[in-house]
Amino acid sequence: MLGMMSAVAASLGSKGERTRERILDVALDLFRQHGYEATTMRMIATAAGVALGNSYYYFPSKDHLVQAFYERMHAELVEACRGILDGHVALRARLRLVMRTRLDVLRPYHGVSGTLFRTAADPRSPVNPFSDASGPTRRASIDFLRDVLAGSNARLPRDVASTLPHLLWLYELGLVLFWVHDRSPQQRRSYELVDDTTDAIVRLLALAHLPGLRRIRQRMLHWVSTLVAEGAQ
Amino acid sequence: MLGMMSAVAASLGSKGERTRERILDVALDLFRQHGYEATTMRMIATAAGVALGNSYYYFPSKDHLVQAFYERMHAELVEACRGILDGHVALRARLRLVMRTRLDVLRPYHGVSGTLFRTAADPRSPVNPFSDASGPTRRASIDFLRDVLAGSNARLPRDVASTLPHLLWLYELGLVLFWVHDRSPQQRRSYELVDDTTDAIVRLLALAHLPGLRRIRQRMLHWVSTLVAEGAQ
Secondary structure, three states: OOOHHHHHHHHHHHHHHHHHHHHHHHHHHHHHHHHOOOHHHHHHHHHOOOHHHHHHHOOOHHHHHHHHHHHHHHHHHHHHHOOOOOOOOOHHHHHHHHHHHHHHHHHHHHHHHHHHHHHHHHOOOOOOOOOOOHHHHHHHHHHHHHHHHHOOOOOOOHHHHHHHHHHHHHHHHHHHHHHHHHHHHHHHHHHHHHHHHHHHHHHHHHHHHHHHOOOOHHHHHHHHHHHHHHHHO | HHHHHHHHHHHHHHHHHHHHHHHHHHHHHHHHOOOOOOOHHHHHHHHOOOOOOOOHHOOOOHHHHHHHHHHHHHHHHHHHHOOOOOOOOHHHHHHHHHHHHHHHHHHHHHHHHHHHHHHHHOOOOOOOOOOOOOOOHHHHHHHHHHHHHHOOOOOOOOHHHHHHHHHHHHHHHHHHHHOOOOOOOHHHHHHHHHHHHHHHHHHHHHHHHHHHHHHHHHHHHHHHHHHHHOOOO
16 A cells, blocks of 8 residues: 555655645545535635646546555554554554544544545445455555554464454454544543453454354354455455 | 333334334334435325324424334343343343343344444534434443343443443444444344453453552543533533
C-alpha cells in the first residue's frame, strides 16, 4: 500500500501530490459537513479550486477518495509507530501502543467518521473493508500487524501466530467501530477499551497452549481466516 | 415483546391481525424484489390490496414493518424452541439448539435479509438492533437467552451468569450477520459456525473460573454490558 502510494506520488511529482492531498482534505471536510451521499465530485472540485475534469484525473470517483483516506490512515499509523515500538518486546505493550496510536492518528477525523462508516457498512460498497477494492489496504494492515507481532517475544503456537494478524485486523475494525460511536471527551473510553481488550487478548493467547483447547483453537482460527479471506477472493 | 404482540393482536382482532400479517408478508416480498429504500408504503398498500390510509393504521412507516419483522422472528424462535430444549440441560446442547433453530426460522427470509441488513447497519436508523426503537425486541431476545441459560446445569460465576445473555445476544447478531452473507447451499456454513462457536463459548466459559482471569473477566463483562446497554439509554 505504501509502495503503491509512493509510486503514485512519484508519478504525480510533488505538485501533483500536493494537489491530490488538497482534494482529499477538502473532500473529507465536505463529507463531514454534508455527509458522504450528498457530496458531489463537482462540489469537491469547486472547493479545492480545480477543474472537475482535473479532479477526476486524481480521483475517478468518491469511492477512490475513501480508499485514499484508508491509505493515508495506514501510512500515518506506520509513520507514527516508527520509533514508538522500539525497545518494547512484550506483546501486551506492543499491541497497546499500536492500537492507542491508531486512535491518535484517527482523532482529527472523528467528525467525518460517522458518514464514512455508514457508507463502509454496506457490504456491497467498494469501500467496505472486506471488499476487493479495499484489498490493498487490508493486506497492508495485516502485514503491518504481522510485523508488530514478529517484534515481540511472545511464543505462540505456529497456527496461532500465522492467523493472529487477521484476528487482530478484525479486532482493530471493531475498535474503530466503537470509536466512531464514542461520544466521551476525546474518545477517552476507546482508549480504555484498548487497554482492557489488549490485556484480554494477551491473557487468552497464554491459554492457547492448553491441550484441551487445541481442536477448538484450530476451528476458531479456521473461521478467522475464512472471514478475512472471503472479501479477498 | 410477545406480550406486546398479543396485546396488539387482541386489540386488532383476528381479521385485523390477518391483514397486518398480510401487509408484512407483502412488504418483505417487495423489499426483497426492489430493495428496502426503493419500496414505498404506497407500493405495499397496493400489493396488499388495502387503502394507503388503512396501511398506515397498521404500520405508520416502513421502519415499523422492520420492527414487526423482528417481533415475528423472535416469536417464531420462541415457538420453535418450545419442546426442543426439554430434556437438554447441557449448556452446549442448549446453545447449539437455539442458534440452529434461529437459522431455521430465518431461512425463508434469506432473500430479503441483505436489504434489511444494509438498512439496519446504519447506526442512525431506528431499525438498527442497538436503537431505542429496537429496545423491546432486544430486551425480549436477551430475556429469552437468560431463560435458555437458566435451564442448563452450567455453574457460572455470578457476574458471568448475569452478563452472559447480553454477550450471547451480541454473538447471535454476529451469527445473523454471517448468515446474511452466507452463499453456501441452505447456508450450511452458518450451521457449522454455530456448532464450532457454541463449542468454543462453552469451553471458554469453563475457563472463567481460573483465578488469573478474574480481573480481565470483570473488565470484559463490563464492556459487554456497556455495548448492549448503550442503545437502550
